[in-house]
Amino acid sequence: MQPFTRHTGIAVPLIKDDINTDQIAPVQSMRQLKPDYRALLFTRARRRDDGSEDPDFVLNKPQFKEPGILVTGHNFGAGSSREAAVWGMLANNIRVIVARSFADIYRENCLQNGLLPIVLAMPEAAAFEQRVVAVNGAAPFTVDLESQRITGPAGTDIAFDLPAADRMRLLEGLDDIGLTLKHADEIVNWERRIAADQPWLQTAADSRS
Amino acid sequence: MPTTLFDKIWDAHLVARRADGRDLVYIDRHVLHELHAPHAFEQLEKQNRPVRRPDLTFSMQDHTVATKPGRDDGTNPSGTAFLKAMREGSRRNGIRLFDIDDPEQGISHVVAPELGMVLPGATHAVPDSHASTVGGLGALAFGCGTTELAHILATQVMALRRPKRMLIRLEGRLGPYVTAKDVALRIIAELGVAGARGHVVEYAGDAVRAMPIESRMTLCNLNIEMGGRSGFVAPDDSTLSWIAGRPFAPQGPMWDRALAHWRMLKSDDGAVFDREHVLDCSGLEPQITWGTDPSQVLGISGRVPDPSAVDPSRRAATESALAYMGLAPGTTLAGLPVDRVFIGSCTNSRLPDLQAAADVVRGRQVAAGVLAMVVPGSTSVKRAAEAAGLDRVFRDAGFFWGESGCSMCAGGNGDRGEPGERCVSTTNRNFEHRQGAKVRTHLVSPATAAASALAGHIADVRHVMPRPA
Numbered sequence: 143m144q145p146f147t148r149h150t151g152i153a154v155p156l157i158k159d160d161i162n163t164d165q166i167a168p169v170q171s172m173r174q175l176k177p178d179y180r181a182l183l184f185t186r187a188r189r190r191d192d193g194s195e196d197p198d199f200v201l202n203k204p205q206f207k208e209p210g211i212l213v214t215g216h217n218f219g220a221g222s223s224r225e226a227a228v229w230g231m232l233a234n235n236i237r238v239i240v241a242r243s244f245a246d247i248y249r250e251n252c253l254q255n256g257l258l259p260i261v262l263a264m265p266e267a268a269a270f271e272q273r274v275v276a277v278n279g280a281a282p283f284t285v286d287l288e289s290q291r292i293t294g295p296a297g298t299d300i301a302f303d304l305p306a307a308d309r310m311r312l313l314e315g316l317d318d319i320g321l322t323l324k325h326a327d328e329i330v331n332w333e334r335r336i337a338a339d340q341p342w343l344q345t346a347a348d349s350r351s
Numbered sequence: 352m353p354t355t356l357f358d359k360i361w362d363a364h365l366v367a368r369r370a371d372g373r374d375l376v377y378i379d380r381h382v383l384h385e386l387h388a389p390h391a392f393e394q395l396e397k398q399n400r401p402v403r404r405p406d407l408t409f410s411m412q413d414h415t416v417a418t419k420p421g422r423d424d425g426t427n428p429s430g431t432a433f434l435k436a437m438r439e440g441s442r443r444n445g446i447r448l449f450d451i452d453d454p455e456q457g458i459s460h461v462v463a464p465e466l467g468m469v470l471p472g473a474t475h476a477v478p479d480s481h482a483s484t485v486g487g488l489g490a491l492a493f494g495c496g497t498t499e500l501a502h503i504l505a506t507q508v509m510a511l512r513r514p515k516r517m518l519i520r521l522e523g524r525l526g527p528y529v530t531a532k533d534v535a536l537r538i539i540a541e542l543g544v545a546g547a548r549g550h551v552v553e554y555a556g557d558a559v560r561a562m563p564i565e566s567r568m569t570l571c572n573l574n575i576e577m578g579g580r581s582g583f584v585a586p587d588d589s590t591l592s593w594i595a596g597r598p599f600a601p602q603g604p605m606w607d608r609a610l611a612h613w614r615m616l617k618s619d620d621g622a623v624f625d626r627e628h629v630l631d632c633s634g635l636e637p638q639i640t641w642g643t644d645p646s647q648v649l650g651i652s653g654r655v656p657d658p659s660a661v662d663p664s665r666r667a668a669t670e671s672a673l674a675y676m677g678l679a680p681g682t683t684l685a686g687l688p689v690d691r692v693f694i695g696s697c698t699n700s701r702l703p704d705l706q707a708a709a710d711v712v713r714g715r716q717v718a719a720g721v722l723a724m725v726v727p728g729s730t731s732v733k734r735a736a737e738a739a740g741l742d743r744v745f746r747d748a749g750f751f752w753g754e755s756g757c758s759m760c761a762g763g764n765g766d767r768g769e770p771g772e773r774c775v776s777t778t779n780r781n782f783e784h785r786q787g788a789k790v791r792t793h794l795v796s797p798a799t800a801a802a803s804a805l806a807g808h809i810a811d812v813r814h815v816m817p818r819p820a
Contacts, residue, residue, distance in 0.1 A: 159668070160544055160545070162644075162780075162782055164761075164782045164783075164785050169386075169763045169785075170767075170784075172763075174429070174432060175389055175390070175432050175436060186783075186788075216545060217544060217578065220544060222479075222761070223479055223480040223494045224496070224497075225387070225496040225497040225498060243545065243548070246514075246548060246549060246578065246580050247480060247495065247496060250495070250496060250499060251496040251498070251499075254496060254498035254499060255498065305512075306372070307371035307373060311371050316371075318498070318510065319398070319501070319505045321370065321510070322369060322505075322506045323505070323506060325375055328366050328367040329367075329377070329507065329508060332366045332377055333377075333507075336377075340472075340609070340612060341605060341608075342470060342600075342601035342605055343379045343470070343473055344379075345406075346380060346409075346468060346599055347406075348447075348598050349600075349602045350598050
């Protein structure tokens, strides 16, 4: 996984609650094993009924065409567990999402891909949203995970908090499987113990064959 | 100290604590599907990592399969590559695949329980948000993304932060034609779409105990629609007799040992939950969603809200939902014309679901102009339904009777509605465009869906049917 230390980019305000993964990455846009992840991000919201680009959708506005940070509301990423909803962000160089809150599975998918999910507490969250709206893409913000600060135009630095464990994983770009396999012996021991105590858990054989 | 069943299962599966503070939780059964597994197989192969326990892993073809009779890989052209990649990946990794033409093919959340792959007190993972469907049998199930899926394949554990505990007690008795689906929708309406975020929910109470296993699965299936990390019902005698004799369940002396263990699986008296919620189900009427998220729910006789009368924080969302759904404030849903009816999905496609719908349909006709379809949750369900003559009931009434799969729930197989259509559906998400561009989805129970198909408009099944004796 690509480590995350700091990221500078245009902050895009998409201030809405409950944006779900069907909106972020519709299943109809995943018709190939390897779709164009850059194009599938919010693909429905990007287009009008006649197929032309909707100039009112925030990511279509000239100042947000090269986004870096997404700023949004509560429960971001609800719904399906599809990871394309994170891959679409990365394909658009969005490596930070600042939300009021995240859906659990979506947040996990972010951490697996080096996408930094930041939750700001009130009143900082509302203040930051207003600031991003006011800045309107005129200048980029920088998110630094080492110092856990957001810096940018039109205001003072904003501190954010990430659980130490998640922070370490992102900063070091740790290989998640590698981290777990350091416990390979314990996995084997667990399997041995359970095979004795609850043997039905360690076998899933078809009794008909 | 009194302990919750969730904590007991978690602790029994705790392998180690990782350096980053996450718990490594062993996954007893891992069920994959073709929309996401091919990418995980590729990730692992790039890393030269083998699948650790192919014998505890199963592959299903469900999301992209066509439902048309006589289907094959090419019937849904956009699914072909997924089906092939799943087939090849499963073969390379020694994982048993329930392929498109397997007599036991179907939706992962339907097939795994019916074949006995899901056991009480076991952990279960699926790269799908509706994984906790199998919580109906007392299993602790987690949905996950693709990279986590690869992690489980390589290690057989998940690296998780311990969730909080929530108890939802369902009291009272359900009235006629009021089902687990209606109860689940009411819970989501009360708690909101993020109401259970970060929590594992244990469903308890008299109304749950009275539910057949398939209904408990419907209840647990919808747990994710309020953001729950997982949801389950502690096993009881109905659970154990439901599992007995299923092919992948333990047999003989091992069954007896397992049974003794499963009988102990419950939360201790006095165990503390982080949150508790009680719903009295007596007097609940059939429920239906009116908006574009599963918490926007009404009783079937209710009127959609007036944005000017709702909490200001909900006003914009209410306005936008009404606009998408083509509804004026204050409209009564019952009576609204319906274009399409879908009965199926991991929420409501098991045999009792189809029976409940068939009981309403029997001897009647789908209203002119309504496209109605039934898609069984598995090929086994389909066979059992046909043996009971349900397919005739549906087909004689004018329903399409399809091959098993996820179908119109997410439309990954090409089954979807046309723009502007109003679709009454037994699925789990009424999100905008989910069942097709601009399709207006109302989530309901199978009985309400059937009644609406016959009436040609959203209907209260209790008015269509005589009161049971």
